Amino acid sequence: MKYRYQEEMSPPPARRATDVAITRFEHVYEVEPGLMTEHVTQQTFPNWDTLRLVRSRADHLAWMHRHFADKVISGEELLHDLDE
């Protein structure tokens, strides 16, 4: 990861995904920035930070599955267990 300021501060162009979401990196969605101007304003986000979070999230979910998800159960079974 070579760090260059200009590159980090230039995110790939946004494509519209839905009315309220855009996408810049493959499979990564962001809220429509227009919705983040009133109550909470967005922070400076270099590209490396977006990608760090996305990758860390995937690593964390895989870790959770490795540690805790040793069987798959259906919603129906869950409801059945709750009824009992």
Add this chain to the structure above:
Amino acid sequence: MPDPEKEFAEEWRDAAYNCFSSGHKFCREVCPVMQVTRNESWSPTAFHANVVAMEKGELEVADVAADYVNCTGCGACELRCPNSLFTGDFYRFRTRTVDLVKAVRGLAVEQGLHQPGWQRWNLLTDERRHEPVLGATPVEQARVRDWADGLDLPIGGESILFVDCEAAFHRTSVPRSVARILNLAGYPFGLMNEQWCCGGPAAEMGYEEQARRFARHNLDDWRAAGVRRVLVLDPHDYITFTEDYPKYFGDAYDIEIVLVVELLAELIREGRLTPHVPVERAVTYHDPCRLNKRKGVWREPREILRAIPGLTFHDVDRVTQWSYCSGGGGGLPVEKPELTAKISEQRVGKAAELGVDTLVSACPWSERPLSEAGAARSIDVVDLHELLAESLGVAP
């Protein structure tokens, strides 16, 4: 409330309420300080809640400044916080505990509230231009390149190697190893004309004016020598050059920053370096916080370790290591060495459970406290760059 405090509370208000209204404390058990102290006032949650109280006029920075000493800046809390890990990239708004801690420390210093150890440390750094680390080489400007004696390295050039204070004056075998490896690979680089401390530690302890002055000096030195690229072996410097300097200099910051660990992994991949001398050790790897948690760099060090013949490598994955730390960062060892020692003991204890004889790190600042804790358990603490140099047959 004094004005700067009001401004501060306004600036951090959203972030503070974001945490305060969540309050779920996913950050708690990954925090190394919390692990060894169980002190709720020294937790990421408390660091945010205080801002809410400040904004309500219930608290002043003087009441809590000393609490904010208890943070290594490891970044575990802010990464593990769901407001970063699950929604940070979506909203372009994430938890920034490390910045918040730095900001409170800065506000305290601005108001003349000093921690005695930090005040002295930064005063000496200002006088000597380098941190007053205890080592074999006395800390003086004239001796900042002593570590390179006999290596015949040029001054200046397109790429220069920046060596942090701890490595330049204490753990000199690390930069020597790096220099020898780069020479072996035929990668051209020089040294700075007049290197000063990067300024990062001053910024972490709240002495931002000093940090900016040091940064300015270094950038001017690079410019004067026509430097285009800075090679960095220390994760703390890497953070300073990729997070603080961009903040100070904005669009004018046109220097490429390269992490040496990543460069070395690339040179191995390209076949320009081939480790061949077997190193018979049973090792585990300590993910330096600033690489793994704060930058997401964890693959390359493992790639290097797997390329070294003879090693038995007991790996502990990067996510498990989000809750590991050496305790060596954020100025903690200067002000609270006893906490650093506890955190290091805990980290070395994890290595001991694996039955290894060596703990490998890639951060010079972690290696002093880890070595001290390792000595008690007969675990060697070795730097990754040194280990690679050994396997390449270019001992420092």
